[in-house]
Amino acid sequence: xxxxxxADLRVSVDGKPILDGINLTVCSGEVHAVMGPNGSxxxxxxxxxxxxxxxxxxxxxxxxxxxxxxxMEPWQRAQAGLFLAMQYPTExxxxxxxxxxxxxxxAGDRGDRALVEARLVREAAAIGFDETFxxxxxxxxxxxxxxxxxxxxxxxxxxxxxxxxxxxxxGLDVDALRxxxxxxxxxxxxxGLGVLAITHYSRLLSELxxxxxxxxxxxxxxxxxxxxxxxxxxxxGYAAWEPPENGxxxxxxxxxxxxxxxDPFADPFADPFADPLA
Amino acid sequence: MTPxxxxxxxxxxxxxxxxxxxxxxSAAATLAGAELPTTEEEVWRYSRIxxxxxxxxxxxxxxxGDEPEALRPVIDLVPERAGVIVVRNGxxxxxxxxxxxxxxxxxxxxxxxxxxxSSLLGSVASAGPDVFALMNDAFAxxxxxxxxxSGVVVEAPFAVAHWIDEEAAAVLPRLVVTxxxxxxxxxxxxxxxxxxxxxxxPLVELSVxxxxxxxxxxxxxxxxxxxxxxxxxxxxDRSGVLRSAAAMLGGDYARLRMDCRLVGRGAQGDLMSVYxxxxxxxxxxxxxxxxxxxxxxxxxxxKGAVSGSARSIYTGxxxxxxxxxxxxxxxxxxxxxxxxxxxxxxxxxxxxxxxDVRCSHASAVGPVDEDQRFYLESRGVKPEVAQxxxxxxxxEEVLAQLPVPGVGEPLRARIIDKLEGGGA
Ligand SMILES: Nc1ncnc2c1ncn2[C@@H]1O[C@H](COP(=O)(O)OP(=O)(O)O)[C@@H](O)[C@H]1O
Ligand SMILES: [Mg+2]
Numbered sequence: 001x002x003x004x005x006x007a008d009l010r011v012s013v014d015g016k017p018i019l020d021g022i023n024l025t026v027c028s029g030e031v032h033a034v035m036g037p038n039g040s041x042x043x044x045x046x047x048x049x050x051x052x053x054x055x056x057x058x059x060x061x062x063x064x065x066x067x068x069x070x071x072m073e074p075w076q077r078a079q080a081g082l083f084l085a086m087q088y089p090t091e092x093x094x095x096x097x098x099x100x101x102x103x104x105x106x107a108g109d110r111g112d113r114a115l116v117e118a119r120l121v122r123e124a125a126a127i128g129f130d131e132t133f134x135x136x137x138x139x140x141x142x143x144x145x146x147x148x149x150x151x152x153x154x155x156x157x158x159x160x161x162x163x164x165x166x167x168x169x170x171g172l173d174v175d176a177l178r179x180x181x182x183x184x185x186x187x188x189x190x191x192g193l194g195v196l197a198i199t200h201y202s203r204l205l206s207e208l209x210x211x212x213x214x215x216x217x218x219x220x221x222x223x224x225x226x227x228x229x230x231x232x233x234x235x236x237g238y239a240a241w242e243p244p245e246n247g248x249x250x251x252x253x254x255x256x257x258x259x260x261x262x263d264p265f266a267d268p269f270a271d272p273f274a275d276p277l278a
Numbered sequence: 279m280t281p282x283x284x285x286x287x288x289x290x291x292x293x294x295x296x297x298x299x300x301x302x303x304s305a306a307a308t309l310a311g312a313e314l315p316t317t318e319e320e321v322w323r324y325s326r327i328x329x330x331x332x333x334x335x336x337x338x339x340x341x342x343g344d345e346p347e348a349l350r351p352v353i354d355l356v357p358e359r360a361g362v363i364v365v366r367n368g369x370x371x372x373x374x375x376x377x378x379x380x381x382x383x384x385x386x387x388x389x390x391x392x393x394x395x396s397s398l399l400g401s402v403a404s405a406g407p408d409v410f411a412l413m414n415d416a417f418a419x420x421x422x423x424x425x426x427x428s429g430v431v432v433e434a435p436f437a438v439a440h441w442i443d444e445e446a447a448a449v450l451p452r453l454v455v456t457x458x459x460x461x462x463x464x465x466x467x468x469x470x471x472x473x474x475x476x477x478x479x480p481l482v483e484l485s486v487x488x489x490x491x492x493x494x495x496x497x498x499x500x501x502x503x504x505x506x507x508x509x510x511x512x513x514x515d516r517s518g519v520l521r522s523a524a525a526m527l528g529g530d531y532a533r534l535r536m537d538c539r540l541v542g543r544g545a546q547g548d549l550m551s552v553y554x555x556x557x558x559x560x561x562x563x564x565x566x567x568x569x570x571x572x573x574x575x576x577x578x579x580x581k582g583a584v585s586g587s588a589r590s591i592y593t594g595x596x597x598x599x600x601x602x603x604x605x606x607x608x609x610x611x612x613x614x615x616x617x618x619x620x621x622x623x624x625x626x627x628x629x630x631x632x633x634d635v636r637c638s639h640a641s642a643v644g645p646v647d648e649d650q651r652f653y654l655e656s657r658g659v660k661p662e663v664a665q666x667x668x669x670x671x672x673x674e675e676v677l678a679q680l681p682v683p684g685v686g687e688p689l690r691a692r693i694i695d696k697l698e699g700g701g702a
Contacts, residue, residue, distance in 0.1 A: 051656075074656050075657075137674075
């Protein structure tokens, strides 16, 4: 049984506050969804959990089974059982997927290349990912959807305790999204994987079926409830959770759909790599 | 053995057939009136030429013994080979050519023993690109030649390995490669040395015949006390293809100038390099993609790194002459700066004298990509391993397409060695 606990986490970038006191606990076998509009701090939260450079943790803590995650280097966090599926997986020219995973296994004394290769083949089959992708430079020349499947594949090989999935759904077509969701669900049911699934669309959640939904607005979790919250969000949009225009700090549900935002789910910053035919 | 001073008069004292000694003498006479270049000249800008003291070096007059042990592993890199020549302190100490190739009319050996040797030497670099090429004309003790007749296709590479192990030696290696119409060959040339202070002035001439295909990889891994001032000059005839790569790893100040002339319609000349400077090394690369005929293409892909307080200089010119309509030329030099004190200069240039051309150049100097490293670390890879993977991955673009198979892997290992401060 593992537990990722985030308490009063405050984070700045270049002196600008981005996360403003996040409290969140994910246990083995649980699926938590974090939903929020563009720019609300979702990716920042995922990056800080994994230790990406460039963020200043001003206050608060992140622990995994009482170990101080913030004191660890990124590779140690991964070895401790954390995994981040990135919103925009980085292209790394000349570095091959299987080589990287072999090094990751060796760093944790978890096995050798043969084990990695065997798991890669198994995972590729599970999500309908062609085996030709297994010995390719990381994310280079992959479509948006292929990158997301590549992230899911690595999750399956690395078998983390807690996985943060940052918009794993963007770029995936309906069928791929279903396969990816099934695979993650399987990990949750069989191995007790804990999931923190970040998204701003509820379509992922109809596949992943979260236990808990958190709404993140302007660096704060403004509401936490059961899966029904995602459905309500579908109707109202995030506008309902935006703080009042007068700058007050009180946050609450402000009612229903704003007419001037006919489609609150329209994504002005849609994944530029998304390939609708992927 | 009395040392032979490295001066003009000494050119006469080198052995060889009459024509060669005459040729040396006339080059030496021209050299007598020449001066070393200065950094005032654009092509020598940022160089360390002002530090060079020619008087500190001596010519090696005698042939020096056996094949050096240190070259064994290098030669073993190409177990399947068409032939091998070993040159120690500028003298050929071993020359082998597969029997079936000799019977097809291939020549591979000391140039003086080739048919019509005087026409071979200088066939591409008749007027060498600089005073050091002239120096090579005057002092090259034992030029090596590879002559491939028309239509001969050789799968396995030819290997030429040089070794310097004499203190204060001035060694001026010369390789001349001439290929007939429709022939196909590849050549691996290696330059290494013991921990001596020496000066090496290599000159390589590559002549690619009509519709011939030539691959060349030159690996320079001299001790960090050796100076190199070298040139590669190539000419590619109609529909010929040259793919030429230079690995620059060793040397104190190591300079290589590459001139690729596309002289026949539809000729193609691709230049590649991997270079890695560490410690106090200075690596100095100058390139000229010279389009002289219509429909010619050239692609230059250079990848470099500097660590410690190493310096690197790259200047490149794409020149498209008035006749070279339909030219397609690309030039890219990218460089990793691995430490605060390392320094790199990269200056691309275009000189275009006709319309109807497609030219591009790209140049970038920067640190190792932090996002790439983080991606690997976020999967559990240790930072030093992530650094190694990202840096070797950066070089992979060139290592994976070297025109001599089997060379990429040892070069990759050598790059890792330098990256981890294993020393030059
Ligand atoms: N490296 C950065 N430098 C400056 N601002 C940043 C940086 N990263 C994120 N931000 C800002 O932080 C806010 C949250 O960004 P992000 O976490 O990417 O949001 P989300 O993933 O919810 O769309 C945005 O206003 C964004 O502009
Ligand atoms: Mg985001």
